[in-house]
Amino acid sequence: MAERSPGTRRTLWFVLSLVFAFLYIPIAVLVALSFNEGGLPTAWSGFSLKWYASLAGNSAILSAALNTLIVALVSTAIATLLGTLLAIGIEMRRQYGKALEALIFAPMIIPDIVLAIALLSFFSMLNLTMGLHTIILAHVVFNLAFVCSVVRARLKSFDWSIVEASADLGASALTTFRRVTLPVIAPAVIAGALLAFTLSVDEFIIAFFTAGAGRASTTLPMQIYAMIRFGITPEINALATIVMAVSITALTLSQRLNRGIIGQ
Amino acid sequence: MAPALAWLAALMVVPCALVLALAFFRRGIYGGIEYTFTLENFGLVFDPLYAGIFLNSARIAGTATLIAVVIGYAAAYAISAAPRRWQPVFLFFAVLPFWSNYLIRTYAWIVLLNREGLITQLLRWFGYTGEPPSMLYTEGAVIAGLVYNYLPFVILACYAPLSRLNPELAEASRDLGASAATTFRRVVLPLTVPGIAAGAVFVFVLSIGNFVTPALLGGGRFQMIGNLVYDQFLTANDWPFGAALAMALIAIMLLVLTAQALAANRASGHVTQAGGNTDG
Amino acid sequence: MTATSLRRRALKTSSIALGLALALSAPATAADLVISNWDGYMALDAMAAFKTATGVSGEVVVHATNEEIMGKLIAAGGKGYDVVFVSSPFAEVLNKLGLTEPIDHAKIPNLANLYPEAAKLPHDVGNAFSVPYTWGTTGLCYRSDLMKVAPASWSDLLAPSDELKGKTTMLATDRWLLAAGQLDKGYSVNETDPAKMAEVKDLLISAKKTLLAYDDTTFYSKLVSGEALMVQAWDGWCNYGIAEKPEIKYVIPKEGSDLWVDTMVVMKASANKDAAFQFINFMLDAKNHAWAAQNIDYKVPNKPAMESLPADFLAKFPNMAMPVADLVKFEQLRDVGDAQRDYSKIVSEIKAAQ
Numbered sequence: 008m009a010e011r012s013p014g015t016r017r018t019l020w021f022v023l024s025l026v027f028a029f030l031y032i033p034i035a036v037l038v039a040l041s042f043n044e045g046g047l048p049t050a051w052s053g054f055s056l057k058w059y060a061s062l063a064g065n066s067a068i069l070s071a072a073l074n075t076l077i078v079a080l081v082s083t084a085i086a087t088l089l090g091t092l093l094a095i096g097i098e099m100r101r102q103y104g105k106a107l108e109a110l111i112f113a114p115m116i117i118p119d120i121v122l123a124i125a126l127l128s129f130f131s132m133l134n135l136t137m138g139l140h141t142i143i144l145a146h147v148v149f150n151l152a153f154v155c156s157v158v159r160a161r162l163k164s165f166d167w168s169i170v171e172a173s174a175d176l177g178a179s180a181l182t183t184f185r186r187v188t189l190p191v192i193a194p195a196v197i198a199g200a201l202l203a204f205t206l207s208v209d210e211f212i213i214a215f216f217t218a219g220a221g222r223a224s225t226t227l228p229m230q231i232y233a234m235i236r237f238g239i240t241p242e243i244n245a246l247a248t249i250v251m252a253v254s255i256t257a258l259t260l261s262q263r264l265n266r267g268i269i270g271q
Numbered sequence: 272m273a274p275a276l277a278w279l280a281a282l283m284v285v286p287c288a289l290v291l292a293l294a295f296f297r298r299g300i301y302g303g304i305e306y307t308f309t310l311e312n313f314g315l316v317f318d319p320l321y322a323g324i325f326l327n328s329a330r331i332a333g334t335a336t337l338i339a340v341v342i343g344y345a346a347a348y349a350i351s352a353a354p355r356r357w358q359p360v361f362l363f364f365a366v367l368p369f370w371s372n373y374l375i376r377t378y379a380w381i382v383l384l385n386r387e388g389l390i391t392q393l394l395r396w397f398g399y400t401g402e403p404p405s406m407l408y409t410e411g412a413v414i415a416g417l418v419y420n421y422l423p424f425v426i427l428a429c430y431a432p433l434s435r436l437n438p439e440l441a442e443a444s445r446d447l448g449a450s451a452a453t454t455f456r457r458v459v460l461p462l463t464v465p466g467i468a469a470g471a472v473f474v475f476v477l478s479i480g481n482f483v484t485p486a487l488l489g490g491g492r493f494q495m496i497g498n499l500v501y502d503q504f505l506t507a508n509d510w511p512f513g514a515a516l517a518m519a520l521i522a523i524m525l526l527v528l529t530a531q532a533l534a535a536n537r538a539s540g541h542v543t544q545a546g547g548n549t550d551g
Numbered sequence: 552m553t554a555t556s557l558r559r560r561a562l563k564t565s566s567i568a569l570g571l572a573l574a575l576s577a578p579a580t581a582a583d584l585v586i587s588n589w590d591g592y593m594a595l596d597a598m599a600a601f602k603t604a605t606g607v608s609g610e611v612v613v614h615a616t617n618e619e620i621m622g623k624l625i626a627a628g629g630k631g632y633d634v635v636f637v638s639s640p641f642a643e644v645l646n647k648l649g650l651t652e653p654i655d656h657a658k659i660p661n662l663a664n665l666y667p668e669a670a671k672l673p674h675d676v677g678n679a680f681s682v683p684y685t686w687g688t689t690g691l692c693y694r695s696d697l698m699k700v701a702p703a704s705w706s707d708l709l710a711p712s713d714e715l716k717g718k719t720t721m722l723a724t725d726r727w728l729l730a731a732g733q734l735d736k737g738y739s740v741n742e743t744d745p746a747k748m749a750e751v752k753d754l755l756i757s758a759k760k761t762l763l764a765y766d767d768t769t770f771y772s773k774l775v776s777g778e779a780l781m782v783q784a785w786d787g788w789c790n791y792g793i794a795e796k797p798e799i800k801y802v803i804p805k806e807g808s809d810l811w812v813d814t815m816v817v818m819k820a821s822a823n824k825d826a827a828f829q830f831i832n833f834m835l836d837a838k839n840h841a842w843a844a845q846n847i848d849y850k851v852p853n854k855p856a857m858e859s860l861p862a863d864f865l866a867k868f869p870n871m872a873m874p875v876a877d878l879v880k881f882e883q884l885r886d887v888g889d890a891q892r893d894y895s896k897i898v899s900e901i902k903a904a905q
Contacts, residue, residue, distance in 0.1 A: 013370035016352075019348070019349040019352050019353070019699060020349070021355070022345045022346060022348075022349045023349040023350065024363070025425075026342060026345070026349075026365070026422075027340075027364065027365070027378065028364055029419070029422075029551060030364075030365065030368050030422065031368070031380075032421070033376065033379035033380060033383055033419065034368060034371070034376070036379060036381060036382060036383065036389060037375070037378075037379050037382065040382070042301065045317070047505055072422075075313075087543075089274055089275035089278060090275060092274070093275035093276070096275075104335060107438055110279055110283075111279070113279075113283065114279070114283055114388060116476065116524065116528070117283075117287075117521070117524075118476065118477070118479075118480030118497075118520055118521075118524065119480065120465040120480050120481075120497050120500050120501065120517070120520075121287070121290070121480065121500075121517045122283065122287075123522060124290060124500060124504050124513060124514070124517055125285050125286035125287045125517070126282065127288065127292045127504065127512065127626055128286065128289050128293060128514070128667055129282075129289055131626045131627065131628075132289065134628065135332075136627070136630055136631060137626075137631075141383075144282055145282065147278060147282070148278065148279065148282050148283050150379070151275055151278060152279075155275070167360065180581070197536060200380075205370050207476070208372075209371070211370045211373065211483065212372055212483070213480070215506075218614060218633030219631055220585055220587070220623065220627070220632050221295070221585055221587070221610060221612030221629075221632075222610060225612075228372060230375075231372065231375065231378075232374055233375045233590070233613070233615060234437075234481075235374065235378050235381070235487060235769045236487075236615050236769070237615070237768055237769060243378060243669060245373070247375040247378070247379075250371065250372050250374065250375060251371040251375065253371045254371045254372065254888075255370065256812070258367065258370045258372075262363060300888055300889050300891070301644055301647050301648045319902060320604065320896070320899060320900055321899075323903060324899070324903045327903065327905075364644065382894075385776075385778055386776075386777070386778040387761075387776045387777055387778055405717050405763065407764075408763055408764040489766030490720075490760065490762075490764025490765060490766065491723045491762065491764060492759065492764060492765060492904040493900065493901070493902075494902040495900065499899065502895075503898070504622060505618055505621075505622030506621075506622065506725070506895070507617060507620040507891075507892075507895040508621065508625055509892070509895070
């Protein structure tokens, strides 16, 4: 758009800088505070890693982090498997029933609080003891939908005749899947998995409602919520910095593997 | 396919149906559920008090949506006008904060806005000595938190149609003597309505059902539907009424989605028309 | 058909995955006892000391509010917990829901340490289903260095002077929020008469306009930082503020206070009730209970424990020295049964008011 006037271009750059300042200043403040000796936003009292050290010694946070990792890894694994198969199933048959589309779309759009209370009522009615396993069951619901939609986007341009050709040449279904379909969709599957992992690591409301008693099923976001509710301890800043670094790494990886996933 | 669909059926469809069913029962004195059929929970949703909370939530969510769409559209427009090779980079960084933890992003605003927070400190540093402004626990703080959290999605949704916009269209419009403003209003804007609608729906639906942001940034002084549902389930132990509220929330969501589909349909009508004009 | 066999295989794989997931995430069966308490409401090493004393291991989990733990207990039928710390009106509800186990006095010899008054509390005369752990008053906690006139009445909070506008907080939890209005009007803290409650509601709505926030978890830190100048507070939580800033003071308004009692209850669903009673007995030990009083800064209903508190501690936190006879004059919050619904609605109206 080289023909824009310098004035317009300046305005556009100005808009862009303002928006990026708005998006990044709050985050930058937390990151900066996490290295502040005093830990308070009132004054800079010197660079220090002590909040990271005190984080490392906080067993409640460490066990919450471990729980989060378990939930995210297991729910991602299940969701990736099921979501990918669902995507292949739909795209292979090319049946796009309205009800089916709605079913897959729903977990992505349904308000968290509604899904959360629905699952709470459901588990409570079944008299199920709640814990990490119920959080995992719940997380798979929305993770599966996200993985499915990422993989489906990739499959839209897939030429299904090569699958038939492979079958005609005597390859078993599994061989065809492994040698033909999987290589094509692998980047999308991994990108979908990373996306699911990120969503699960950050998810709070559904985990809050479907968790069981105590530390055994307290996830990191639940721990963070409790910390915020109990007042501002500088440890949160250090924790925030680490959590953001992890999410950002996962997203960057996912972006590299499946260029443009966030643009879909 | 089957296991995935079974999973969704068992852990989404059935629980949601259960909530719908719950809404037709009565709360027992101590929070249990009395299995007698009643419509009073739905009646209660229209009680002036709760209807008022719905309207107020819609107003707060609507304001957040409007601000997010204006800022997000401007940002998306600026990104789409940047040099091609920079666009993905800008877009990536615009969306990046969205994938960090929601609670942490909200907490950052407590640090910024509280009376002894960063903004007050900055003001004092610049020599301000008066009474520190009260910014946290206001409606403005709640709206700022919602806009901040959901802005990246609007940028993303608006960028998609803007980047696909054929530059020749705008050029042709200008060649035909239309001013930049007219070109934007008559050509660019209509073609990007689907993106705006998608972004707006997302912000609105997530804002109206939110309970974390009003709880943390509103200091409990702003009741939104999300808080109300939360309270019915975890505080008042009135599950049937909470279920009715959740169903009302779903109804609003469906209404908004339908409106979005209509807007997108109308806009796609515009696109063919606009496309036809340039061809001819 | 190739597709069918692929599906069948997928079904098998995914059921293995599910099994694996459930196996991996099965709750770790580490502790014999699960105790839920407010954060920082007991000694951090209490469980270790308990294990040394009895050989029973326990895990403490925390809840932020009564409501939060009630929600969880009712949803899960009390499963997963053995001993729960809740305020007395909530203990009453748990009892009426049939979720509590009757207290076996024979297994808790340390009950003898309680003040006689603590065994006759109206919510549970004779400690049939609950054992009091701490008790106290609800009043005003304020910055004496930043306020010109010391508060003396609930009206100082509900209709504050200009210097306090936007710098006060009230408790967010239904019953104590309403109690401030009920006490100011001279009504019972269990008043349910609709006309009187309508007055209370109007009063609290007008008070809302002058509030910084509703807060029942971080109000004392708001006082310490100076974000707020006066807050409605439980006496012990005000002591946290006093510990950090001696200029913070506590006063019971002239219209009075409620007598709040935080109790320990044993869940009927507990699989380890004997250990649960052992735990309660351990907490009621004079030394342990004195430790609690001195470290969480709340009054405990334990006679030998209170009598062992050092004088300088009582001087620092004057409300700790309140005579039991004065304390039990105040009315307890009671479960109001069906009227709780009206209370909830009134609180919704207050919180929704513009």
